[in-house]
Each structure stands twice: as C-alpha cells, then as structure tokens.
Amino acid sequence: MSETARSRAAALAHLRNGGFATGDPIPLPLTMAAIFHTPGDATGLNEYGRYSNPTWDAVEHALGHLENARCIGFPSGMAVISAIFFALLKSGDRVLLPSDGYHATRALAERFLKPFGVAYDLRPTSTFLDGGFAGYRLAFVETPSNPQLDICDIAAVAKAAHEAGAILVADNTAMTPFGQRPLDLGADIVVSADTKATNGHSDVLFGHVASRSDDIIAAVTGWREMSGAIPGPFEAWLVHRGLETLDVRFDRMCSSAEIVAQRLKDHHAVHGLRFPGLEGDPSHNLARAQMERFGFLVSFELASEEKAEAFINNCPLIEAATSFGGVHTSAERRAKRGDAVAPGFVRLSIGCEPVEELWQAIEASLDRISG
Numbered sequence: 001m002s003e004t005a006r007s008r009a010a011a012l013a014h015l016r017n018g019g020f021a022t023g024d025p026i027p028l029p030l031t032m033a034a035i036f037h038t039p040g041d042a043t044g045l046n047e048y049g050r051y052s053n054p055t056w057d058a059v060e061h062a063l064g065h066l067e068n069a070r071c072i073g074f075p076s077g078m079a080v081i082s083a084i085f086f087a088l089l090k091s092g093d094r095v096l097l098p099s100d101g102y103h104a105t106r107a108l109a110e111r112f113l114k115p116f117g118v119a120y121d122l123r124p125t126s127t128f129l130d131g132g133f134a135g136y137r138l139a140f141v142e143t144p145s146n147p148q149l150d151i152c153d154i155a156a157v158a159k160a161a162h163e164a165g166a167i168l169v170a171d172n173t174a175m176t177p178f179g180q181r182p183l184d185l186g187a188d189i190v191v192s193a194d195t196k197a198t199n200g201h202s203d204v205l206f207g208h209v210a211s212r213s214d215d216i217i218a219a220v221t222g223w224r225e226m227s228g229a230i231p232g233p234f235e236a237w238l239v240h241r242g243l244e245t246l247d248v249r250f251d252r253m254c255s256s257a258e259i260v261a262q263r264l265k266d267h268h269a270v271h272g273l274r275f276p277g278l279e280g281d282p283s284h285n286l287a288r289a290q291m292e293r294f295g296f297l298v299s300f301e302l303a304s305e306e307k308a309e310a311f312i313n314n315c316p317l318i319e320a321a322t323s324f325g326g327v328h329t330s331a332e333r334r335a336k337r338g339d340a341v342a343p344g345f346v347r348l349s350i351g352c353e354p355v356e357e358l359w360q361a362i363e364a365s366l367d368r369i370s371g
C-alpha cells in the first residue's frame, strides 16, 4: 500500500475526533429520523429525511475521505448508476457502455434510457479505446470487468473521452478506493456498489457516487432529493461500520487471492484462469501500472456445468452465492446469470479466511471433481 493510502487508512478511524463534546459516544450514533426540530428558518439544518440525515453525513464523510472527493450515498449500486444516468443525461444524448460489465447496467440502458431517447453502444473493456469517443456525452468503464477481469487504461480513456467532449464514469466496485483510484487517473465520476467489498459483510445494499465536480455532485444530490432514492439510516450506519475494517479486509482478500490464483494455475482441472496479478495474464501489465492491488476476484473454467457446480457446492469454505466482496469466500457459475461465458466458468471471490485453510479446501474440492 502506498504511503498516502496508509495515512488515509490510519486517519479513517479517527474522523469523528475533533467534533466530540465530553461524554459523546466514540462510535457513530444512528439517527433514525424522518423529521427534525425546525422552528422558524432552518436553512442549512436537517429538516426532512429525504434531504439529509446525520448518519448519511458520517458515511459520506468517511467515503469522501477515502476517495478524496465529495460522495453521495444511495440505497444500492444500481440506484447510483441510475442517478448518474437520469441526473446527467437528456434526450438525444448517446452513451458508451462496456459489453462485458455488470449486466444490470446494460439492462437499465436498454429498458429505461432508450425509451427516453438516450441511445447507447457497447464495447468490450479490453478494446475500449478503439473507435474513440466522438458523439458520446458519457462513457462508462468497469475495470477490471465483471466477470472476465479484462482491463482498460483509465487515464488514456479519460484523456480521449475529454478531448471528444464526453465525461468518464468508472465503476470501481471490485477495487474500492484502496485498490484503484479512477478519479486520480482522470475519471470524472466514480460509482461503487458498496453492497460488495466496501461494506463487506453481505448484510446491506448500498452505493455511492464520488466526484470532484461541484456541478456533478449538485445534479446527483438533486436527483436523490426528487426521486426519493435515499439510503436508509441503518444501512448507512452499517456501511460506516464496515468501512472501519475495509483496509484490513481488502488487504487480506487481495493477498490471499494472489496466493490462490498462483496455485490454481498449476491445478490440472483449471483452464482459462484470469487474475490481473498473474504474470502472463492479458491484464497484468496495465494492472501493475494503474491498480494499487490486483483485487480479490479470480475467474476460471472447469470442464462442464456439472463439475463447476460440484466444485462450488462441495467446498466447505465456499458459499454458493451471487455477488462478491464479502468476508466469506463465495463463488458463482456466471452462465447462470446470463453472462456470455462457458457453462463451467466460475467467478471466485476470495474472502477473509486464513489462506492455507482456504487453499486446502479449494484444492480438495478441485481434486474431487477431477478424480
């Protein structure tokens, strides 16, 4: 971890310090309130729960500290992506999306942007720069892409997009602010499904927008107020708590993923292994240049649907579940969700278990399907 990342991580646990009165609780209090005491002119204060809430403020402050940007919280990752689309686009605009990214982003464009007169095109992540960005109002990258872990050069895409007059949005869900810093590389907006590693405990849905542009933050805040797509205070409180251990969890998960991927490479049942941290992976050189860590997702193919199901379901240290980034190692056969991958394609999300025990369980389950 870089020195700045370490100092950010160190300060995170003490962000509330400085605002304390004697006798205040050290941990964040949860404010469950739809209305606030507002006699007379209450401009700038909490008035109504659709506009502001002290628990949101705290989690947004913590996220903003990690992103070095202003952050706005939403009730899910898709609520964040919707906010970006509906707050920033208008009829006649054209957007460019990854063809190999999170499936609901494409579905949102097809089912809800198109009828409002916003056109979209799809491009694979590994060749996202090819063809340029002329005519686009907004380009959206997800790197590494989910689930095949291809990468695009965020700085180069940002430069080309800006020259063409487009804004660049980066979905940084898989990397968190500790793994990759798209705003520092030139992206205008980061979106994150904090449902995943940021919260990390698989018990809430949440998301945030991060941007250093006041205009973008104002537009997204206005969208949240008017659409009512607001996070619940309790969810915000849980994410705030999850954030306090993000650095520790993410570090363990990424370190374990490096070890597990290295060993999977040598297992005869495993084909088409993808992990940006592996030398020789098509994503490796760019990953070294633009990512702080290689992430905790590993993907590979087993010989058939049946073998992939058996590998996942018979491993005692793998939860069969969609989603990723939790403290529990989990895996999913992505063809089940309609991704354009082979029937035996597995996405493995490495959790926080001690790595030797985890590897032994993974290896034993692989050995059982190849026996």
Ligand SMILES: *Cc1c(COP(=O)(O)O)cnc(C)c1O
Pocket (backbone or CB within 6 Å): 076, 077, 078, 079, 102, 142, 146, 171, 173, 174, 193, 194, 195, 196, 205, 206, 207
């Ligand atoms: C899960 C996910 C989302 C959507 O997040 P939700 O909280 O499920 O709405 C968006 N982008 C990526 C990359 C994701 O993995």
